[in-house]
Amino acid sequence: MSAEDQLRALGLELPSPPKPVASYVPAVQSGDLLFLSGILPMRDGKPAWTGKLGRELTVEQGAEAARLACLNALAVIKAHLGSLDRVARVVRLGGHVASAEGFTQQPAVINGASDLLVAVFGEAGRHARLALGAFELPLNAAIELELIVAVTSAARP
Amino acid sequence: MSAEDQLRALGLELPSPPKPVASYVPAVQSGDLLFLSGILPMRDGKPAWTGKLGRELTVEQGAEAARLACLNALAVIKAHLGSLDRVARVVRLGGHVASAEGFTQQPAVINGASDLLVAVFGEAGRHARLALGAFELPLNAAIELELIVAVTSAARP
């Protein structure tokens, strides 16, 4: 099943892609690699999840925030490529988790994004991954994701 | 106007590129991509801006620090490629902002670097971007930048 079909089968709707707010753009492609800008868990133009893991938010809430940020990332990819089916491989996901002192379960939080990538792209969604605890994030967001995907020139069958 | 011409038109002078101090080098090219080492806001061999945003430094000072770090990055690129005109595209900028607790305006700080890239490279300077709040940075620097640029084999006209 194609990634676009899979998205529909999962009943997922992509949000509007976040708008560029400065001298940067949501994504830049160089060769086969598409580099995304940092992605927050945005809903209706503002972060839906703020605060820190281990203080304001539980691991489950953090994973939900990571999943929402990942949906925003998919929206950016689709806006840039026209279709998610042009993703050949998810190469690398970086997950920055706003963390209170002593919180060390960043991987469980970022699984919310990793699992969504595999649900949508199947084997092509398995990625190299970095999970880090951040001290502060823009707009007090709970999560910020970075993403690199490899792109095919033609759509996957 | 070429990037080198634009730099002159802006009246900007590049600092001496920071020297490698260990087993690493200022930049490594692989294929068309040039990966830079982390860049601090260096002047005369030491960080010109130290301390944390939201405590020792204002957003305006942070943006100035980001701009200075970006000038150091341009110096590294020029030392490596011979001319800034060999930059085909600024691909990705990562900005790490030393942040006091509760400081969440990292994007406004990193704009100091983003705006300079667009001033120098025009449309080719628009990049994917990540802004993060760091707990501590090397040498107590206020800012650390990471940068990936795409390189042309011949100079742009």
Place this chain on the structure above:
Amino acid sequence: MSAEDQLRALGLELPSPPKPVASYVPAVQSGDLLFLSGILPMRDGKPAWTGKLGRELTVEQGAEAARLACLNALAVIKAHLGSLDRVARVVRLGGHVASAEGFTQQPAVINGASDLLVAVFGEAGRHARLALGAFELPLNAAIELELIVAVTSAARP
């Protein structure tokens, strides 16, 4: 001397590569670039070095942790490529150092990894590098590394 020979000459034994524990994989190759997942200083399935630099750990201990994490990275590369001799160039090393407030010697800590890369790969081991102070890291690890290497299709002689 090849990287594999050099490893033997240094008397170094690679640990078992860390196992994937979720929807992500230890490394993804795209074109000539191999992107590794975040690497902790693992020994026997758990982090051998925990806590923060500038509080529980000295710079020397941190450099030892960075060296151990780097050995884990080499194990991942070898498991993926079959031989370290297929590494054409170490492109970029990112080093995240769990830091107590006021600790700013991250570069000296990450030298433990950088020096090992040059000892094993020689000139091809010289890399672009980023050193950052992290607030919290997964499993309370003292160090997390990220790594990108360029790969040759045939083994280096």
